[in-house]
Amino acid sequence: MTLTTDPNRMAARRYIRRLLPAMLGFLACSLGFGALRDTAVLGGPLGYALALVPVALLLFAFWAFLRFLGAVDEFIRSVHSKGAWFGLVAVLAVATAWGFFEQHLAAPDLPLFWLNPLFWLCYALATAILSRRAGLAI
Amino acid sequence: MRNRVGELRAERGWSQGRLGQELGVSRQSVNAIETGKYDPSLPLAFKIARAFDVPLEELFFLDEEG
Numbered sequence: 518m519t520l521t522t523d524p525n526r527m528a529a530r531r532y533i534r535r536l537l538p539a540m541l542g543f544l545a546c547s548l549g550f551g552a553l554r555d556t557a558v559l560g561g562p563l564g565y566a567l568a569l570v571p572v573a574l575l576l577f578a579f580w581a582f583l584r585f586l587g588a589v590d591e592f593i594r595s596v597h598s599k600g601a602w603f604g605l606v607a608v609l610a611v612a613t614a615w616g617f618f619e620q621h622l623a624a625p626d627l628p629l630f631w632l633n634p635l636f637w638l639c640y641a642l643a644t645a646i647l648s649r650r651a652g653l654a655i
Numbered sequence: 656m657r658n659r660v661g662e663l664r665a666e667r668g669w670s671q672g673r674l675g676q677e678l679g680v681s682r683q684s685v686n687a688i689e690t691g692k693y694d695p696s697l698p699l700a701f702k703i704a705r706a707f708d709v710p711l712e713e714l715f716f717l718d719e720e721g
Contacts, residue, residue: 591680591696591699592681592683592684592688593681593683650692651692652686652690653687
């Protein structure tokens with residue numbers, strides 16, 4: 518194992534260590550809910566309580582992201598902040614467009630929980646492109 | 656905004672990594688500043704000026720200043 522004292526690398530490692538379990542937990546919850554669909558477990562208040570578990574994991578992931586932004590230097594922070602901004606724009610654009618499609622064109626319902634992975638995907642893509650353009654190693 | 660960070664660093668024979676270490680930022684950040692891809696915040700600009708022991712206005716220029 519390589520030891521590093523670079524604050525940016527250390528912050529990135531801490532961030533991954535926090536983000537990965539949260540995202541795996543989120544995925545497990547999504548799969549678990551799929552398996553439990555149409556069962557009595559998800560029928561009552563317990564179902565609503567269980568649905569808050571992935572939300573807690575999501576909030577934890579955003580907290581980890583905020584900590585990461587606070588720990589890296591200002592240039593890295595600007596790259597990741599711009600990436601997050603692109604992710605937010607993508608989510609708002611897709612949600613708004615699909616809302617109009619559903620409202621006026623009878624498009625099929627889009628499960629809203631997909632907006633979360635969409636955000637992270639667009640954030641990652643935008644950050645990768647911005648990092649490449651800025652000469653940062655990805 | 657343009658700057659003389661790369662020029663002053665080369666004069667002193669410092670690597671980007673060494674300057675970054677002195678400033679508490681990454682080598683990539685120093686590179687981005689030198690190549691004009693990123694304009695540093697005012698506190699970081701002051702740190703850079705202090706590292707080179709030059710006034711801020713001798714380090715950073717607005718483009719229209721020529």
